[in-house]
Amino acid sequence: MNAVRLTENFFTRDVLTVAPELIGKVLVRQFPDGKAIKTIITEVEAYKGIDDLACHASKGKTPRNEVMFMNGGLIYVYLIYGMYWMLNFVTATPENPQAVLIRGIHDCSGPGRLTRKLEIDKSFYGENLCLSDRIWVEDFGLSLSYSKSARIGVDYAGPFWAKVPWRFFAEETVVEKIVNSVNFPTMLG
DNA sequence: GGGACGATTGAA
DNA sequence: TCAATCGTCCCA
Known part of the structure; x- marks a missing residue:
């Protein structure tokens, strides 16, 4: 299986284009001890800029959400209910603050559950998916129909x-x- | 400084 | 149906 790592031009498009294309892509998490998890992304949600009242960016730029006001390809992580880290991929460009929430991967449904399994926390805030050596996304050429x-x-x-x-x-x-x-x-690894 | 609330989860 | 659990944001 040939795999190609996703680059900046994948993420700097509109969130409604990027989000569905992430279904079937492979999320890779490389741990310090050499072990890795490669898992298929199966569920996402799009949050589309300042007009979208469900999107954190609609409240204006704050210390928590400022990474959404940066370039596509960065990671937006935040804590919810005092217990769960939410993993998001920033999309588009700074004038268009958008993000994709990763809600499910193969064999692990739920945004709070998958960050626990992948050991993702606040330290991933602002991480660059195109440059990082501990988290990135690959295209294995898999095509999944979605709802x-x-x-x-x-x-x-x-x-x-x-x-x-x-x-x-x-x-x-x-x-x-x-x-x-x-x-x-x-789980490849 | 105080208080309300949340892009959730697991147990009752 | 409901508690857990705490950073963030708004108001005073």
């Missing part, structure tokens, strides 16, 4: 923004089928 739905847990944003179908996810059966057909390991 859309409203985003999860954003009712506070009001009926319009809570309902836009900006959650993208591959059905469980689709993921299993691809994993089996290409003999992609559950």
